[in-house]
Amino acid sequence: MFKKVLIANRGEIALRAIRACKELGVRTVAIYSEADRDSLHVRLADEAVCIGPSEPARSYLDIPRIMSAVEVSGADAVYPGYGFLAENPKFAEIVSKSGVKFIGPQPETLELIGDKIKTKEIAGRVGIPLVPGSNGSTDLEKAIETAGKIGYPIVLKASAGGGGRGIRIVFNEKELREKFPVAVQEAELSFGDGRVYVEKFIINPKHIEFQVLADAHGNVSVLGERECSIQRRHQKLIEEAPSLSVDDKKRKEIEEAVAEFCREIGYEGAGTVEFLMDEDGNFYFMEMNGRVQVEHPVTEMVTGIDIVKWQIRIASGERLRTGKVRKNGFAIEFRINAEDPDNFFPSPGKIEELVLPGGMGVRVDTHIYPGYTIPPYYDSLIAKLIVWGGTRDEAIQRGLRALDEFLISGEGLKTNIEFHRRVLRTKEFKEGKHHIGFVEEMMV
Secondary structure (H helix, E strand, O other), rough: OOEEEEEEEOHHHHHHHHHHHHHHEEEEEEEEEHHOOOHHHHHOOEEEEEEEOHHHHHHHOOHHHHHHHHHOOOOOOOEOOOOOOOOOOHHHHHHHHOEEEEEEOHHHHHHHOOOOHHEEEEHHOOOOOOOEEEOOOOOOHHHHHHHHHHHHOOEEEEEEOOOOEEEEEOOOHHHHHHHHHHHHHHHHHOOOOOOOOEEEEOOOOOEEEEEEEEEOOOEEEEEEEEEEEEOOOOOEEEEEOOOOOOHHHHHHHHHHHHHEEEEEOOOEEEEEEEEHHHHHHHHOEEEEEOOOOOOOHHHHHOOOOHHHHHHHHHHOOOOOOOOOOOOOOOOEEEEOOOOHHHHHHOOOOOOOOOOEEEEEEEEEOOOOOOOOEOOOOOEEEEEEEEEEOHHHHHHHHHHHHHHHEEEOOOOOOOOOHHHHHHHOHHHHHHHOOOOHHHHHHHOO
């Protein structure tokens, strides 16, 4: 096991990693920007190193500054969390070459799954269904030809994209001619890779992802699925496990395919394989994310497996405990964001009053506290509320109760707590009939 882990992140995921390390008897090093000097992860880590100004590019995204903190602290491992540099193969390679363990997939694996075209080819090879589309990257004329074969609407995707970015929906050839060069330019500017590909646009699909753990000894454990269909502009807002829309037969089929896919690419660590599910229950491969997900707690709540601890254990060389994963009940996660619930614009500010919900089956992962000032430089996520119930109905009712208890106030500060209440009260969510376009329909 490691002696000291540097947490290369901030906010609630940094705090989550610190707690896991402490339970494993591992010392921790927090890094922080000047804006995060008073953040809770800085207070609770064994050591803390300031790595620069508030702007992410000069702190949490600055690899030389982070590596200096690794050297100064004497850490023997780096935990990247999610966002920032978590899926950056260059960062993983630099960490590894410095003689320090990167807690995540190998650099070459991150590079592979970052290429959506290559990843799709491998998924198809192991029998995972693919969305009809271009065979690899495409130019405008081939895109027009492909669209004519599979039919509109289609979606243009950046080969190196991810996290809901680099996506443009196209409904006819005129739009395709207009949007294609813009998509290429956007992909080049955002990801340094101008390649794009074409897929059939699946109307009103559900977003289903399967959580995996894989060790360096070839063992793969699939911990079941999460549904992440409540999202806005491709950003998830509510996640749950298991999905009401996946039956046992289909679950087993997809889990076996996901495990084979992970073995094929030599995956190591925690990750998710993501799918779209159409209205007829057909699954189509989207991508793989080579990191822990924001929504990992819902899987932890129904399986009792600490995913972050296992990330650390796997990186230290431990073998996974193989066998059937037992699941119990239903869990729902609500992303609590500092944003205006009417337009989803960020709404940072100082927290004057904070009351966290509690009781049986309620978990809150957060780094905020009364008197804490939410900085404007980073993602608006300030807390995750996770509830568990023996049945989905019980989880929904517990979620409504917990949301009513969750109080955050401050001058000019707004949150999306009321938005979550609205979603839970809809007939579509209660019956599991929501899809990835549901929020836009609800907000009209």
